Structures are given as structure tokens and as C-alpha cells.
Amino acid sequence: MIARLRADARALPVLAALVVAFGIAAAWNPTFAQAGTYAAIYAIAAIGLSLLMGNVNQISIGQAGFFGIGAYAVAYGTTSWTLPQAAAWPLAVLLGVVSAALAGLAVGFIALRFRGHYLAVATLAFGLICVGVFHESAILGGAIGIQDVPYPQFGALTISGYPAYWFAWAVAALVAFASINLLRGRTGRAFETIRNDELAAEVLGIPTRRFKILAFAYAGALAGLAGAIYASFLGIVVPDAVSVPLSITLLLMVVLGGSGSVSGALIGAAILGVIDISGHQFENSREVAYGVLVIVVVIAAPGGLFGLLRNLAKARPRPPLDEPGATRAMPAAATRVVARAAPVESGAPAGVAPLAVEGVTKRFGGLVAVNRVSFALERGTLTSLIGPNGAGKTTLFNAISGVGTLSDGRIAIAGTDVTGWQPHRIAALGVGRTFQNARLFGEMTVLENVMAGSFRRERTSFGADLLALPSARRASREAIDRARATLARLELEPLAGTLARDLAFGDRRRVELARAVAADPWLLLVDEPAAGLNANERATLQRDLLALRDDGVTLLLIEHDMRLVMSISERVMVLKFGTMIADGPPEHVRNDAAVVAAYLGTGA
Amino acid sequence: MLQLLVAGLTVGSGYALVALGIHIVLRATRIINFAQGEFTIVGGLIALTFVQVLHVNTWIALAGATLVGFGLGLLFERLVLRPAARSGEMALTIATIGMVSILLYGHALVPGWGSLPQPLPAFSGDVSDAVAIGGASIQIQSLWVLALLLLALALLYVFFDRTYYGKAIRAAANNPAGARLIGIDVTNARSVSVGLAIALAAYGGTIIGPITLVGGAGGVVIAIKGFVAAIVGGLESPAGCVLGGLLVGVVEKLIQGLPGVSYGISDPIVYALLLLALLIRPQGLIGARSAVRD
Numbered sequence: 001m002i003a004r005l006r007a008d009a010r011a012l013p014v015l016a017a018l019v020v021a022f023g024i025a026a027a028w029n030p031t032f033a034q035a036g037t038y039a040a041i042y043a044i045a046a047i048g049l050s051l052l053m054g055n056v057n058q059i060s061i062g063q064a065g066f067f068g069i070g071a072y073a074v075a076y077g078t079t080s081w082t083l084p085q086a087a088a089w090p091l092a093v094l095l096g097v098v099s100a101a102l103a104g105l106a107v108g109f110i111a112l113r114f115r116g117h118y119l120a121v122a123t124l125a126f127g128l129i130c131v132g133v134f135h136e137s138a139i140l141g142g143a144i145g146i147q148d149v150p151y152p153q154f155g156a157l158t159i160s161g162y163p164a165y166w167f168a169w170a171v172a173a174l175v176a177f178a179s180i181n182l183l184r185g186r187t188g189r190a191f192e193t194i195r196n197d198e199l200a201a202e203v204l205g206i207p208t209r210r211f212k213i214l215a216f217a218y219a220g221a222l223a224g225l226a227g228a229i230y231a232s233f234l235g236i237v238v239p240d241a242v243s244v245p246l247s248i249t250l251l252l253m254v255v256l257g258g259s260g261s262v263s264g265a266l267i268g269a270a271i272l273g274v275i276d277i278s279g280h281q282f283e284n285s286r287e288v289a290y291g292v293l294v295i296v297v298v299i300a301a302p303g304g305l306f307g308l309l310r311n312l313a314k315a316r317p318r319p320p321l322d323e324p325g326a327t328r329a330m331p332a333a334a335t336r337v338v339a340r341a342a343p344v345e346s347g348a349p350a351g352v353a354p355l356a357v358e359g360v361t362k363r364f365g366g367l368v369a370v371n372r373v374s375f376a377l378e379r380g381t382l383t384s385l386i387g388p389n390g391a392g393k394t395t396l397f398n399a400i401s402g403v404g405t406l407s408d409g410r411i412a413i414a415g416t417d418v419t420g421w422q423p424h425r426i427a428a429l430g431v432g433r434t435f436q437n438a439r440l441f442g443e444m445t446v447l448e449n450v451m452a453g454s455f456r457r458e459r460t461s462f463g464a465d466l467l468a469l470p471s472a473r474r475a476s477r478e479a480i481d482r483a484r485a486t487l488a489r490l491e492l493e494p495l496a497g498t499l500a501r502d503l504a505f506g507d508r509r510r511v512e513l514a515r516a517v518a519a520d521p522w523l524l525l526v527d528e529p530a531a532g533l534n535a536n537e538r539a540t541l542q543r544d545l546l547a548l549r550d551d552g553v554t555l556l557l558i559e560h561d562m563r564l565v566m567s568i569s570e571r572v573m574v575l576k577f578g579t580m581i582a583d584g585p586p587e588h589v590r591n592d593a594a595v596v597a598a599y600l601g602t603g604a
Numbered sequence: 605m606l607q608l609l610v611a612g613l614t615v616g617s618g619y620a621l622v623a624l625g626i627h628i629v630l631r632a633t634r635i636i637n638f639a640q641g642e643f644t645i646v647g648g649l650i651a652l653t654f655v656q657v658l659h660v661n662t663w664i665a666l667a668g669a670t671l672v673g674f675g676l677g678l679l680f681e682r683l684v685l686r687p688a689a690r691s692g693e694m695a696l697t698i699a700t701i702g703m704v705s706i707l708l709y710g711h712a713l714v715p716g717w718g719s720l721p722q723p724l725p726a727f728s729g730d731v732s733d734a735v736a737i738g739g740a741s742i743q744i745q746s747l748w749v750l751a752l753l754l755l756a757l758a759l760l761y762v763f764f765d766r767t768y769y770g771k772a773i774r775a776a777a778n779n780p781a782g783a784r785l786i787g788i789d790v791t792n793a794r795s796v797s798v799g800l801a802i803a804l805a806a807y808g809g810t811i812i813g814p815i816t817l818v819g820g821a822g823g824v825v826i827a828i829k830g831f832v833a834a835i836v837g838g839l840e841s842p843a844g845c846v847l848g849g850l851l852v853g854v855v856e857k858l859i860q861g862l863p864g865v866s867y868g869i870s871d872p873i874v875y876a877l878l879l880l881a882l883l884i885r886p887q888g889l890i891g892a893r894s895a896v897r898d
């Protein structure tokens with residue numbers, strides 16, 4: 001992610017220079033200046049949509065609705081309020097942006113209950129509802145809208161014509177700056193985990209839904225801001241101008257420029273903004289060309305123009321890791337391999353089981369995958385869960401970590417009933433988990449993966465991220481240091497800069513364990529960690545798991561490697577067709593007739 | 605009241621066919637075709653061209669438009685959907701939105717079509733011919749629309765449930781990998797599915813043409829009402845799509861019939877109903893709970 005963002009940040013000065021050059025050239029051409037002003041306005045809205053589409057993978061065909069809210073707020077406020085213009089304008093803009101952000105929250109809240117298709121339809125419906133309301137509201141002027149919206153005035157200074165170009169781009173630059181900050185900070189890292197693997201992000205304690213709603217609100221606020229400026233400089237707002245075609249145009253800008261990057265949104269907005277104005281006499285054929293263009297782009301260059309440029313740049317060698325903090329002193333490798341900074345302090349009070357499962361049942365249609373399973377774990381112990389394939393082991397893990405809903409039964413973690421909780425809330429209690437197929441964030445580096453592990457320990461606010469306040473920067477630096485320390489403890493330091501998707505299989509598993517450990521869990525569920533590992537890797541794994549246990553972490557392990565299970569477990573539980581058939585010390589379970597039958601059959 | 609009901613069922617037939625088209629494309633490609641409404645508009649215009657240029661009656665024009673629609677669907681699948689599918693689901697959805705832009709603005713450039721809606725000749729007699737049933741005056745054209753909707757449903761049912769080819773297409777949509785293993789040409793099935801969906805759009809655009817006019821910029825509105833219909837009824841169920849379409853049509857006409865309700869506010873109310881329907885019963889009236897995220 002940081003690599004992607006770095007390219008983005010590096011492109012911004014170039015784009016800024018282009019804006020300035022165009023602005024100087026446009027001083028002699030009012031049409032150019034006007035086209036440039038609209039490009040800036042579109043860019044503001046496109047940046048928000050770009051983050052929504054490229055960073056949290058949500059599509060919106062209703063951005064014109066938010067744009068309209070901002071535009072009408074300014075048009076109404078500046079023409080109807082009995083306030084001096086110097087006060088009315090900022091107030092109206094604020095009203096527009098806040099209303100659009102709230103609408104974004106609401107749309108996100110509703111739309112995110114559903115999968116992709118429904119979400120896109122819901123956003124389209126939102127846009128159409130807005131147009132309908134604008135059209136039918138007498139105070140908003142109905143079909144003819146609001147005319148004679150005054151230019152922004154600050155005392156004697158009225159901003160219009162050529163200065164409007166600079167004003168609009170100044171706002172766009174601020175928005176670009178804030179958005180890059182946002183992506184660099186904790187919020188951006190959360191976005192990136194969502195884009196890569198939502199489920200893995202959830203079990204690390206990242207409230208994915210909340211972040212997606214946040215992205216909707218941010219995109220809504222920016223579209224509202226763009227609309228507010230649009231109304232001020234155009235001087236007239238009509239319902240048809242903020243209808244579906246505008247939503248489609250914004251979408252095209254983002255796709256053309258490249259979604260998920262601020263620079264891409266700026267490039268797309270600038271190109272379409274200029275074509276829009278200069279191609280006025282080609283109405284209709286211009287829009288047909290847009291449609292053809294967007295289809296060609298998604299087929300031939302899904303990363304958009306900025307993606308193409310980035311790929312060109314990538315052909316040149318890149319300097320090695322130059323992230324903030326890379327040059328800072330490494331924490332000395334601890335003597336004990338997984339020794340943590342502080343002993344496990346939280347977790348269950350004495351006498352309360354870290355994990356208690358009671359009568360848990362999970363049915364898939366007619367199939368009972370887990371059948372009335374009950375057990376409690378003792379603090380600081382390593383328990384293994386074994387059983388033939390399809391016995392329900394991973395389903396039980398899912399149940400404990402809050403993935404899917406239980407058919408019956410209760411689960412208590414450290415005495416708290418967590419039945420029905422979302423995965424991120426359970427993770428936040430201090431429960432870690434790895435997956436059978438090592439769900440790493442493929443497009444992120446090993447370091448970033450491990451940073452995501454300690455996400456819930458980071459404390460910065462959205463506002464601090466946006467403005468890149470010292471507190472946010474410090475939090476980012478600390479997160480990097482913490483992740484590096486974890487990598488050092490697990491001897492994964494050399495892999496820090498590698499993209500997770502480029503890792504060898506054994507390393508994927510170790511990195512996933514590191515990511516889970518980075519959250520400092522006191523209950524850790526590990527799903528088949530030894531599968532596919534060679535003998536050396538198994539020895540390392542065994543050492544790491546035992547070290548965790550010695551630190552007081554309660555471990556529950558699914559594993560098929562019987563030698564490993566029997567040598568490190570204090571207790572072994574056996575599932576067969578969803579039912580617990582044995583539970584006890586390894587030597588006891590090994591000789592249990594039912595277990596032997598389950599594994600070897602009874603035919604002989 | 606009966607009059608409003610029939611009027612609602614008439615426009616609802618159009619929505620039902622759009623919803624069915626969306627359903628068929630969704631089954632075949634796993635994405636929503638946002639251009640389905642635009643294809644409905646274009647389909648009606650193609651029928652108009654048949655009438656104006658070839659001087660045939662509306663029945664022949666209906667058959668012609670449906671056939672041309674099928675061909676357009678095959679082209680759409682081959683030139684847009686198939687290549688875009690390689691870039692992922694979001695790209696595919698965006699490509700259909702690009703298609704909206706092409707059709708919405710492109711049809712105004714075609715000689716004889718223009719950007720203003722035009723009337724299509726009636727299926728029989730005059731558009732204003734009506735019969736009195738129980739005190740209500742019912743347009744003959746409305747009865748034709750309902751009859752033609754039933755005809756389309758019957759043909760689709762026979763095709764998908766009674767022919768080997770139709771069953772193969774369903775198998776390919778349900779489980780592409782499995783269908784491939786038993787020798788079904790999945791790519792071809794997908795292509796034919798999209799062809800059928802667009803043929804259905806053209807058919808729908810034509811049958812409602814005499815009453816609602818053809819052409820104009822209303823494609824997005826038709827499309828979204830098709831979605832509303834599909835989602836209210838259940839996107840995964842063909843019966844739900846039809847039911848949802850009729851229901852949306854009737855609700856719309858009833859809202860417009862309420863005293864004191866302006867004509868323009870009925871659409872936003874219908875869209876708000878969509879959001880409400882999504883919230884309360886995301887799987888639709890008919891359908892499994894698959895729409896809800898796990």
C-alpha cells in the first residue's frame with residue numbers, strides 16, 4: 001500500500017505544477033479558465049469517489065445526489081438567509097458539506113447491509129431520490145431551480161471569473177493533501193486491509209463496516225463541497241444538472257484516471273473537465289465517446305491512466321525501503337524468541353476460563369457441522385483440536401471468532417458472553433486467529449500486514465489523520481516500530497519489505513502468525529499452522545507456539561500433524577462429524593478406541 | 605380503482621420484463637446490467653424504425669425488434685461484457701454503466717430517433733380505444749400488453765424448463781465449472797443468455813410503446829424501476845421479478861392516484877420503497893436469504 005501511496009504522493013507536485021502552468025496560460029483565455037475551474041470542482045468530488053471505489057471497493061452511482069445537496073445548500077443559504085454574504089457563504093458551505101456527509105453516513109449504513117449489486121442500485125436510487133426531492137421542493141425552486149446565486153464574497157473581495165480558477169484549485173489542493181494524509185494514516189491502512197481481505201481484517205479487530213461507512217461519508221462530504229463551490233461559481237442550480245448523468249461522469253473520471261489514487265482522480269477530472277467545456281457543441285456524441293472510453297479503459301487498462309503511468313515508472317529501479325522509521329534503531333532481538341514486551345496482563349480473572357463453549361451447534365441446511373460441543377480452556381495452556389477432514393474443526397473456530405451465526409449454544413470469552421458478536425469485537429477482547437489458508441493481505445508488505453495486526457492498539461482520530469497532526473504521525477511511527485519488533489522476535493525481519501503475495505508458502509504461515517501475535521492476544525486460535533511446512537519450519541513453529549504459551553497465552557490449535565500435536569499439547573480434543581468423541585491428555589486420547597476407529601476405521 | 609389497477613399492471617408489465625432481463629444477465633454473469641433500461645428504450649425505437657421505414661404493422665415490428673435485440677445482446681456480450689469480465693466484477697458493472705452513457709446519448713444521434721419520445725402505432729384499432737368493465741374504462745392496448753407479457757413468460761418458461769438447450773443454459777449459470785465438465789459450452793450459454801435478456805428488453809420496450817411512447821431519456825428511470833421490481837420480488841427468482849414488476853407498477857399508479865400527490869413525487873416514493881424493501885426484506889418477496897451478507 002505504501003508503495004502505491006508513494007507513487008501517488010510523488011505525482012502530486014507534478015500535477016500541481018501543471019495546474020499552475022495551465023492557470024497562467026488561461027489568464028488570457030476566459031473559456032480555458034472556466035474549464036479549469038470546473039475541472040477543479042469535479043476533482044474534489046472525484047477524489048472522494050476514488051477512495052470509495054479504489055480503497056474500500058464500494059461503487060457509487062449516486063454521487064450527484066451529495067453534489068446536489070451541497071449545491072442547493074449554498075444556493076438556498078446565500079439567496080434566502082438574511083445574513084451578510086461574508087457570513088452566509090461559509091455557513092451555507094458548511095451546512096452543505098455536513099448534510100452531504102450525514103447523507104453519506106445514512107447511505108453507507110443502509111447500502112452496506114448488502115452485497116455489491118444491491119449497493120450500486122441503492123446508491124443510484126439515492127441519487128434519483130435527491131433529484132426528485134429537488135424537483136418537487138417549492139423552496140428549492142422546483143424544476144427551474146435557484147438562480148442568481150451570488151459569488152463568494154469576503155468583505156470587498158468578490159471571487160469570480162479568473163480568480164475562481166485559483167480559488168477552486170486551492171480547495172482541491174487542500175482536499176488532495178488531506179486525502180493523502182488520510183490514506184497514509186491509520187484510516188488508510190484500515191481501508192487497505194478491507195480492500196485486500198475483509199474477513200482477515202475483521203478477525204484482527206478492524207471494524208470493517210464502520211470504516212466503509214466512514215468512506216461513504218467522506219466521499220459524500222467531498223461531493224457536497226464540490227457542489228457548494230459549483231453553485232457559487234455557476235450562479236444557478238437546477239435539478240437536471242445534479243442528476244444521474246453527473247453521477248456517471250464522476251464515475252467515468254475516476255475510472256479513466258485510476259481509482260484508489262488521489263492523482264488518478266485529479267487526472268481524470270482534469271481531462272473530462274476540459275473535454276466537457278470544449279466539447280459543448282458536440283453534445284450527445286461527447287457522452288457516447290465517454291461511454292466508449294470507459295469501456296475501453298476497464299478492458300485495456302483497469303488501473304486507469306495513473307495506473308499506466310505508474311507501471312511505466314515501475315520499469316525503472318526503485319530505491320530500497322524508504323518508509324518513515326526504516327532508518328530508526330531496530331529493537332534488539334529478544335533472547336527468548338517470542339518474548340513479548342510485557343507479560344499478558346489482561347484476559348480472564350483468576351478462576352474464569354479464557355474460553356468457554358457451551359452446547360455450540362452449527363447447521364448448514366440439513367448438515368450439522370458442529371453438534372452440541374462444550375468445553376472450557378484453562379489459562380496458559382495449549383490445547384489441540386483434531387479430527388478427520390470435515391469434522392467441523394474450522395467451523396468451530398469460525399463460531400468462536402464470530403464468523404457466521406451459531407445455530408445454537410453460547411460462547412463466553414473471559415466470562416463475557418460473546419454469542420452473536422461481530423468478529424472485530426471479539427478480536428478486540430484479545431482473541432487472535434489464523435486461517436487454514438493463511439489469509440494475508442496480498443497487496444501489502446509483510447511489515448504492513450503485521451502493522452495491521454496491532455491496529456486496535458493504535459489510538460488516533462480521523463481528524464488527526466486528515467490533518468497529519470503530530471499525534472497521528474507519532475502513532476504511525478509507533479505502529480511501524482511495534483511491527484518491526486514483532487518481526488524481529490519471530491526472525492522475519494528480512495522479509496519486512498516483501499509483498500505478502502510474493503511470499504513462499506512456509507513464510508506466509510509464519511507471517512500470519514506474526515500478524516496475529518502483533519495484536520498481543522491472550523487467546524490464540526491457530527488453524528493448521530504446520531500444514532505444508534518442512535521439518536525446519538515445523539521446529540521453528542513448535543518453538544514459537546510453546547514460547548507463546550509460556551508467556552501466558554492460551555492456545556487452541558487445529559492440526560493434523562500427530563507428532564506435533566502429541567508432543568506440545570497438554571490436552572487433545574477430538575471431533576468427528578461435528579461431535580466431540582474424546583477429550584483429555586494426549587496419551588489418553590492416543591489410546592482411545594473411538595479415536596483410533598475414527599482415524600483408522602474399524603473394518604480390520 | 606380498477607382503472608388504476610389496470611394502468612398499474614400495464615406499466616408494471618414493462619418493469620417486469622426489465623426485471624426479468626436483469627435477472628437473466630445476473631444469473632449468467634453475476635453482475636447487474638445497468639443498461640437494461642436503455643436497451644428497452646432502444647428496442648422500442650427499433651420497432652419504430654420497422655414501422656416507419658419498412659411500413660409494417662406493430663406486430664411484425666415487435667418480432668423484428670425482438671430479433672434485432674437478440675443480435676444486439678450477442679454483440680454486447682461479445683464486445684463489452686466478455687472482455688471486461690477479465691478485469692473483475694466492479695469493472696464489469698462499470699462497463700454496463702458506460703453502455704448506459706452510449707445508448708442514452710447515442711440514440712438521439714440516430715436519424716429518425718431523436719431525443720424526444722414518439723408514439724408507436726397501436727397493436728389493434730386506435731390507441732385510445734377502450735372497453736368499459738365494471739364502470740372502469742380499460743384501454744384495449746393495456747389488455748394487449750398483459751396478454752403479450754403472459755406470452756413472453758410462457759415462452760421463457762418453455763425454453764428454460766422444457767428444452768434441453770434452456771436447461772443447459774441454466775446449468776451453466778448455476779455452476780459453470782460443473783457445466784463445463786459435462787460438456788456444456790458455458791461461454792456460448794452466457795452469450796445466448798445476454799442475447800435473450802436484451803431481446804426481452806426490446807420486446808418490453810415495444811409492447812408498452814403504443815401507451816408510453818418510445819424513445820427519450822427515460823431509460824435510467826425504467827432501469828431503476830426494473831431493479832426496484834427485481835429487488836422487491838427477489839432478484840434470484842424469475843417469478844419474484846414478474847410479481848415485483850407488477851406490484852411496483854400498481855403502487856406507482858396508486859400513489860399518483862392519491863388526491864394531493866403531485867405526479868413528480870411518485871418516483872422518489874417508489875425509490876424510497878426500494879430502500880425500505882432492501883432494509884426489511886433483502887431477499888425479496890420470493891427468494892432465499894442469499895442477498896444478505898454473511
